[in-house]
Amino acid sequence: MTTFIFDVLKDLQNNNSNLSELTFILPSKRAGLFLKHQLYKVSNQTIFSPTIISIEEFVEELSQLQTISNTELLFEFYSTYCQITKKEETDTFEVFSKWAQILLQDFNEIDRYLIPQENIFNYLIAIKEIENHHWSLEKNQTAFIKNYLSFWNKLHTYYTHFSKQLLNKKIGYQGLIYREAVENLELYIQNNSEKQHVFLGFNALNTCEETIIQELLKNNLAKIYWDIDTAFFNSANHDAGLFTRQHHQKWPYFKNNLFNWITNNYSTQKNISTFGIPKNIGQAKHIGSLLKRLQNENLNLQNTAVVLGDENLLIPVLNALPENIDALNITMGFPLKSIPLAWLFETLFYIHKTPSNSFYYKDVINVMSHQFIRPLFNIDQVDYASKIIETVDANNIIYLTADRLKEIAPYSVVIIDLLFSNWGKTIDLALQNCFQLILCIKNHLDDNKAANLLSLEYLFRFNELFNELSRLNTKYQHIKDVSTLFSIYKELLSSETLDFQGEPLQGLQIMGMLESRVLDFETVIISSVNEGVLPSGKSNNSFIPFDVKLENKLPTYKEKDAVYTYHFYRLLQRAKNIYILYNTEADVLTGGEKSRFITQLELEGIHNINHQIVAPQVPVIEASLQTIEKNESLLNNIINVSKKGFSPSSLTSYIRNPIDFYHQKILKIKEHDDVEETVAANTLGTVVHNTLEDFYKPLVGMFITVDIIKNLKSKIEEKVTFHFKNEYKEGDITKGKNLIVFEIAKRYVSNFLDLEIQDLKAGNQIKIVAIEANNEVVVDIPELNFPVKLVGKVDRVDEYNGITRIIDYKTGRVEQNQVEIVNWEELTTDYKKYSKSFQILAYAYMMHRMGDINLPVEAGIISFKNLSAGFLKFAKKDKSGNGAKKDFLITNETLENFKFELNQLILEICDPNIPFTEKEV
Template sequence: MTDQFTLLPQDADLVAAVAGLLEGTDLANCVVVFPGRRPAHFLRKQLYDKIGKSFEPPAVYSMDEFAAVLAEAAGAAGPEIGELDAAAIMHGLEPRLKGLGPLAGKTSADLDWFLPWAFKAYADFEELKKELRTPRDLGAFDLGLEAGEGADVFKRARDFSAKFGGFSKLYAAFYEELAAKGLLTPALKYAAAAAPGAAEAAGLGEKGLVILAGFYQLSRSEQKLIEGLFKLPNFRLLAQEGPGLDARYEFLAKKGLIKAVAGYKAAVPAAGKFTFYKAADTHSEVFALGQVIDKERYSEQDVIVIPSVDALFPVVHNILPEFAENNIAIGYPVSHTPVYSLVESIGRLLDRADGKAYFIPDYLDLVFHPYVKSSLHKGSPELTRIIFQVLQEHFLGRMSRYAELTAIEKDPDFIGAALKRLEHYEDYKAVTAGEITAHIKGIHDAVIRPFEEIKDIGDFAARLLRLVSYVSSSTTAYRHPYWEYFSGRFLALLDGIGGSRLARESFAARPSYFKFFGSAVKGAVYPFEGTPVKGLQVLGLLETRGLKFRRVYFLDANADALNVNGTGDAVLSDFMRGMLGLPTCREREAARKYYFETLLGAAREAHVFYRDNSKSEKSPFVEEILFRLEAAGADREKLENRVFFDLTFKNKEPAAAPKTPWVMKKLAATKFSPSALNHFLACPLRFYYLNVLGLREQEEMTEEISRASIGNIVHRALELYFQRGNRLGRPYKPGDFDEEKAAALFCLKEALAGFHLTDTDKGYGYVMRRQVEKRLEDILRYHMERLPGFTPLAVEVWLETDLTLPSGKTARLAGKADRIDLRPAEAGEKIVIVDYKTGSAAHVPAWQSFDPASPRSGWMDTLRSVQLPVYVLMAMTGKAEVAPGTPDHVSAALKGRGVSDFDARLMLLGRQEILEESLYKQYRSKLPDIPSTFEKYKAAICALLEEILDPALPFEPTKREEDCRFCPFKVMCGRQWVKE
């Protein structure tokens, strides 16, 4: 036993202890090793504070750096490779090794499948090598798996052996190949550093002091390295007490190098040291942090700890601006950056492309990416944004889901709409169609077309480099915060890919390059590597190792951010890792607990924040501290501060809209359609939004074509069918069903083309077309079998009439009827107005229960809809106009007819079985008296119009919340809680 080992209490300052050991020595001749890089800055500052003048500092290393120094001294020389080169070497080895089995779970030789697996396998290989596992160890393990036949404990192991039968062979061959090529990996450096004599070869015995401080989790190579250092009389090992340290240092005690470390017993926390804050989300945590953090008296002894990067930018934007001196040291994933999401969007666009045609929703996602829509035209991104906004509206008016880039660039409708929009902008009135085409083409040429043909991985990396160059020089990205840092890291990754052994490899399909890129940069981070040890510190949990702070503000102390869940992205399962002697989930979680406890245990104040909601729970580490405090007599309710905003969930009724002079002027000039009156019947406030203000719900380009769009196609196909073949104005006498079907399908084809839906021979477009064709067949059969002897007079008929109201006011009614028929009836013939409904839910008025004298609030239950009565009223009293170029068979047919000669019907095309509902349908086998019934409907129409035109009656919201279910304005009026 020697005095080479010192166990510091949890509240000790590890860096100060190291500085104390160095006092009085030749600093330049000393070596200090910490687990990470961060403590080196604090050590140099403490030494400067003690010395008070410039000095030559000791050599301070992280463990990775120290292992590299020892490895080089031991003769392990050569270039170091990364995972890209490692994957390339493994891929080259795989065909030469027999009996490997299906390593990647698919055909191993296929690069698409092999590379993602190889990246994971390389990480496992490195861990095995760092644990000094030899190919013989793994080979013996393979034999052990076979010997375990029938034993339940080996079931998962045997499953692994069956799937990865040659894992140990590839492991052996891989490191043999590296040795033959004179290449190194980080794990090989650790193995070399752990070899006997490495410390002596590095001349460490001749140094003043060699100090290792703050280590907890040690691999087998690190253990061997430390055992070798104990042979040096100038070696010192410092550790800080904490949970699990006794088990970690047991290997030294067994060798007789140190006394056994006693089991950790957590001290009772000092009263008032801990404060806990539970919040609804991360932003609420940051809000609370802003309330409690000391903005006046702060120094490098104050730290905000962020175990999950989700809280980093909320802290950067909401906390750090109030701290003139601050420092960030944390890794931010490249996969979280906008430049990565741009590449991801391009990959998604190419993945779902059909030859040269691109899926429009993916295309719009890409062009509205912040870095694309901000492409500059004469120094400004405004023109680009206007053009893309017009392009989105243009696509919304079409049903096609695919478009070619050339077609977009030259689309006359789009270009015309863009020019018309630009007339409203003084700076862009002079822009020509050619300039718009050239600008869009320039963006396509820079962002999309370069990736249509990719030669190999190196070529792909070069194209991405040019993309980043374009974004940097031709968009506003350079003005965005952190663009310089994120793009710089991105370029470094691309340089690494282009210079790797994978550069000449190629994939069979374009999307595979983007999937490869996602795998290659998955673990890459942009290191916010702060160096000044001055001001408020913002660190990740691992960056706090070995450091003591006066005040700790710990954010996101939740199980999902702080604890270890699963094995991560690895080939070896946690069970297999345990069998092979690799760190398991339990051991990695023990390390996190140690760092958490030592950080908080050394602090004078600890403020712990965590989310408390249905998806998140506090970390068990926090729960354990709360339990200790409760055991010591503390009141949990007083310990936990609730960070929740005061919310009142009382439902406030929507406000009515007054009828201002502007509104009344607009109403006086309005032609009221049947659907507009229906809106007013259901909810006067909805009528105000739709028919007075002219608001419409913003449509979105979705992957599927909406039901409303399909309904428009069916309407148009039926319109064309009846207009052609001399079918209007004469009794409907269809020929052979197949002939009629062929005619209807021809009309459907024209209707699809009219809506620019041309991609109906594959994918969703094909499925949709087949569904519409089947529905058209059903509609055709219904007309041929259920409507004998009817005469279609006209389709898409414009009806209009002036209605004098009881008050003396006049209101104009106008609307388009889908079809007007002349149908045989018991007493002659009837005019039947047909309204197609492609939805399955539509209702006619309940004549038997509706009374215009009843309270207005109950009309939706009885009157239900005034659409059909308004059509009849307009046809009886007004004028009818047919489509231009169509013979007028309607006007003469309507003349001289009384109310009993009219009917209106809903043709429900969306139901499984097509049917019609008449305005005067039977109720309990009884038909209504048509004249008296229609007078009730007319009275209701007049009453609704009187309400609309009365300036004293504001537009009130409906009292029936069920009418709000599908209303697009329920968020505006305040009834967003009503679910569909």
Template sequence: MQSFIEDVITKCIEELDSLSSVAFIVPSRRAGSFLRNRIALHLEKSIFSPEIYSIEEFIEYLSGLKQASQTDQIFALYQAYLKITPPKEKESFSIFYGWAQTILSDFNEIDRYLVDHSSFFDYLSAIQDLNHWSKEKDATSLIKNYLKFWKLLPEYYAHFTSILLEANTAHQGLIYRKAAEDIEYYIHNNEHKKHVFLGFNALNTSEQHLIQALLATGNTKIYWDAESHFMDNKAHEASLFMREHIKTWPYFKSNPFETVYTHYNEQKEITITEVTQGLQLAKYVGHLLSSYTKEQLNETVLVLGDESLLLPIINALPKNIKNINVTMGIPLRQTPLASLFEHFFILKKEHNQKGFYYKNVITLLQQPIIQKLLLDQSSLIITAIQQSNSIYINTDDLKEMTNTNELPESLIVLFNIWEDNPVKAIKNCLALIQLLKNTLDPVEDALNLEYLFGFHKAFNKLVTLNNTHTYIEDIPTFIRFYRDTISSETIDLQGDPHQGLQIMGMLESRLLDFKHVIVTSLNEGILPAGKSSNSYIPYDLKYMHKLPTYQEKDAVYAYHFYRLLHRSEDIHLIYTSATEGVGATEKSRFILQLELENTHTIHHEVATPAVTMTTLPTHAITKTDTVIETLKGLFASGLSPSALGTYLRNPLEFYYKYVLGIKELDEVEEIVAANTMGTIIHDALEFLYKPYVNTVLTVAHIDTMLSKITPVIKAQFDLIFKSMNLSKGKNLIIYEVIQRYLINFLAFEKQCIQKGDQIRIIQLEQQLQTSLQHTPLPFATVLKGTADRIEIRNNEVRIIDYKSGSVDRGDLVIKEWEDLLAAEGKREKAFQVLLYTYMLYKSGDITFPAKAGIISFKRLKNGFMPFKFQRDSDITEETLLEFEKILVQLISEIGSQEFVFEEYKT
């Protein structure tokens, strides 16, 4: 089938003497490239190439003006704002910047549609007056200033325009207005020049005016890519603009509307596929394209409804695709280095007198490219931060962490201070780029170097802006300009526009035809965009002045979508079906329209990731000779109650922690962790009770300890934490909880003494160690541990373990001795206190009967919770000999090569 471009070329060759004297005007540069290629293929002899313009290039040529960049427009508008606004009402540039872009967009639209400025701004000001009308006689100063702003808008516009015109530049709307005004002059000087417009649909008032003026000369033709299916349906939005042109243009009263086709009604295979999220969409597209032949790929277009999926889709392309052409380029903000600079800015912005916040430092140092720059210093600093528990880091800390007297250049660049100075910030960013450039390998890191060059250009642009204008006064404004700059800057990808898979956005597909079409992200709010509108112009005022509203914008996308289907044969439409949270959406109305039309064969699919059911083998570690040797050394150095408790909970965890020696990752405690809270309680109690060891406690002793609680807790915090803030937030709550625990515990002790209890503490934090020698044991074993408190209370020995967490009485009760070996360590606490008692018994420092148990600070009302065998809480020598059998059984199992380390002990 002939494409639309080829059909127009054929008509032009038949109807015109020579194409060399023709000026072709097309919707986009992309379309112009295709047109030039197809003209060359249709010619039998060489000719001078005809002029080919995109509509924007043609209008810029007619006006004689160059389009000012968005940034230059913002600065020009601010100049106008400063000149006209009364001094007391002027806003800073950073506040102005927040609404300036919307105002510029509205100015652009007003001019492109040739709206009369004076009447329009009068209407707009009157509407704002009505919106803020109230029965109050005196409006607030805020409302007065707001309304005054709208009254000054015509003056802002006039002065803003004059500033741009003095530099022979303009915003796009003004260029369109100027071209429309000068079209008669152009026609007078190009009387014999032929013009051909092709592939247009929605035209603003300026475009309609100049095209109609050229059509009236008789030397101009316009070809529409219209379909009878839509033109005959007066309710269909895809033909909205063309029907309007036929109705309102004088040209069509005496000339035919060229051209209307019937390609859409030819049978097409349409597959509508539902995926869950964007990344799955990218993978599905890759899977779909993997079955395409080289010839099919040359006739395939992949249209991205959501252009942010470009990188995921490129990464998901299958190996059979050798040639691709991406027309949109990769926005700098979507490259991996954009994340690096965002973290860099956060580090600098959140710096305060205390230093750099540790999370920001670690996040930056964990960036792959920064690790490549710093080598070992990156891990050195991260480890030092975690070990020293530093919340804020300054230059001196960095020197200490890297063991240097002077910081290397790389760390100086990363951690110097901007002091809210944009000039310093830009220089710092450029210095970082230079360091990274010198670090990267030209071959291995070619893509990163390309990204880096893009950022180098972006920051140099900011240097020029900062040198030319003085409005970038602080870091927040600098960062806003940076983000705007990288949003518009792209990394252009090189490819053959006429060979291989073509990847483009919806608007870039104008005028182009493909046999195979894939459209992604076909969801409401994306295709079409919906009611979102970044404008200060109310809907009614837009409607009155025939400015485009969301309805016209939806109609534009409807035409482009359906035009893609005109000559295609194989169509894949993909939408996401997320229904919750961010990105929740529904399928596009375009899909629903296709389903309701019932014109073509439609297949529905749901793409889901391939799921394979596999039975995971039990994760078990056999004991090799090397493991046995390690265990032998571990047994000889000493097994602690916590080590044996770990084995009871999870043998595999015991293997990782005690056999392999894998330690838990050190993390900075910005908020006091549960285990640290327990340490502070233990150490504080040891400090408070230590002066009264081997002394019968009195109420006076307890009162003395109560008076010392606050300074003791503070001292314990200072020992553990370098710069912990205890004045607010969760840490203040935890500090108060610890204090309340200790006060309640001492009050409980005082109450016991007042009731007549005689308490004498024998040992605090007693280091216990004993050898265990039994025939079943595989090798010599040492047991060691630390008992929190040993006391004699009313002539009864008690071995006490403090727990800051929650413990129930039932955790310390067993019915059978084998219960101590219950799966997942369900009686671990009972095992632990018995082990302390057993070690004390082996050292000969205990009299019977004794009791062993736990005091839980979360269950303080339960008081001392003793170990009980069945209902008996007394521990005798016989009790410990029975426990010894269980202990030997457990240690034998650990040391035996017959038993494996499994996920859970059963």
């Protein structure tokens, strides 16, 4: 295939142009590389390379001004703003930057299109006065109204002062450089009357570019080559030819000169396929699959481009490339904001932007767990990061100070100071902390430099970024606090990239849409061809209303869409194999349905489009329940557990799910104790249990009275507070949800004591027999040749009017039907219905075997969320006829039935032929 660049060079050679003496001007630097590479194909002898520059470089040369970054431009504008705004009306730099960036874009457009500045600003003021005439005529205007109208009146003043300030310093933004280039054009033409310029590959031109090119053409100092196809140029409605049609019609030069070129490449036969694929990752994976398939078909990688409509697909696409693609060139840089270090500094800025001496524990742990920070806490083979995290968890610390961190990790003082101290004092100190932190990380990585080359490259780029921040702050002194520093950091970070190294003319090309300008490829894969991405759709980041833009011939979203239409179709012009991918899942943030470009391709009828909806290949993984076979080692562990003793809760854990029992009792895996920001239910239960234990332990063996209980009520606040501090450690119970839980705990205890008083006043006699009684009995199971123990602690045993009661406290809600049973065999099979019955029967069985109680007894639960129901007694129900008889007394027969079910359950646990099998939840 031939390319546009080759055709231009061939035409120049055929017209006997001396290529070495020409100045080629292209839309981008990248296109210049390809042009230089094509020279040898048209020249049969050794020649000096011509001058090859981008349009930006050419205009900069004309203007004699130097381009500065958008961030520095913002600082320069703020200096102007402060000079001409009253001090009491001046916005902070952080607030200013939000609206100033939009205004700078408008200044840029006004200059690029040579709009008379005073005219457009006066026009805007008049519009605002008409829109808000009732404000401007109001006699007693508020400060807000005055500031609003004043802002619009000052726009021209801002522009005038700002442009003068930049011109005096010989610097400028793109629009000002373009305007100044036009001013200097006549002088340039006089001084370069023998110089020949070749403009190629241009499409949408601003007024400045049009003026410069037309003047050079008029003075016979230039040639211009367009790259437009007949299919687009001759169609009055096709946006791909919108700008070239306008240039052809309006430029006087083309009344007497040829319009080079209108080609006829688009209509040649092409293989065009469109693929609808769910999600961005699906597109990335499919690009990998396409390349693998094309490689098997002897694809020429030299002539293949992957064009990313959404440049965020870069990393997923790189990860999806076939392994045997060895030559690769990536035109876009890897965004610094995607590097792990960016997240680290963002977190640090976030936690320091509001000056504070204490830090939220999750932020502290996130910072210390970062891959670049964690190793710095490893001193003399002691992992102080783990020590800090363990201390935070164990003591339930919600907020930490730097001093507390130093207490826990005394040998990590330097790194703790860098991360958590002194940031709020001065901006210089905050930046110094960042530099020192980078140096600390570098020193650690230098220990194994060969393995950490990429990480060291990251550090170098971030060091450059902070050097730029430091330079800007030193030069302008506009950054007054960490919050503003954070905003500028994010502004700089958003435009910084880590450039890939590679041979630009070899291998597979991966590029963004704008990098594809002027270039031609035989095989093209274009991703993210969705509305809102290609084209990008309506966006109006401007103070200039749409109708004012139309009036002044400024570009709107329509022209922006036409630019992308041209780029899209130009990629297709000379290509033979075209693969267009779009996301089938509509996403309002990153694009909607398939692009109108695809619909237009289908409706044109020039090419047959092979359309496919591609679904990712998802392997069918059948859900299987985990099964643990009992080998000799596992059986020995079970024997050890049985010798130490099964508790009622561990047995009910087995009933609920044998795998849970295996994890907890055999493997000894404990759930991680997270920091409780809000008091957890189990902590509340522990506090209530421990408070009642303190109250009733001294009363064992005594008949309680109303006066005794009333006396206990006066101690509720003290005891509950004590136990909360004991359980909740350094967690705060003085505010928020925790205060509510604290009050609930007091209410639970108070309501329980009120229930006792109510019982006593009703004439009932209550004697405390035992509180938190430890029980341990050997279970007689003849089938097993090793001892089996049952252990457990009973919350309370008392005598109620002469009847012994075994009581278990529950802070959750329990109903009477949860402590009743019909069929004994269901006791060990249905956890949800009978786990509470199992527990209280186990306590009764143990106490009876130990001789601590005489049958019959009652056993049951007191539910603090259902106190009005009182003591919920265990009952055996016998269903007969239409009713059900309930037996609340636990007798020998009851315990014999329980013992049988208990033995069967333990035999199942110890049976080598019955594996631990997970239950479906």
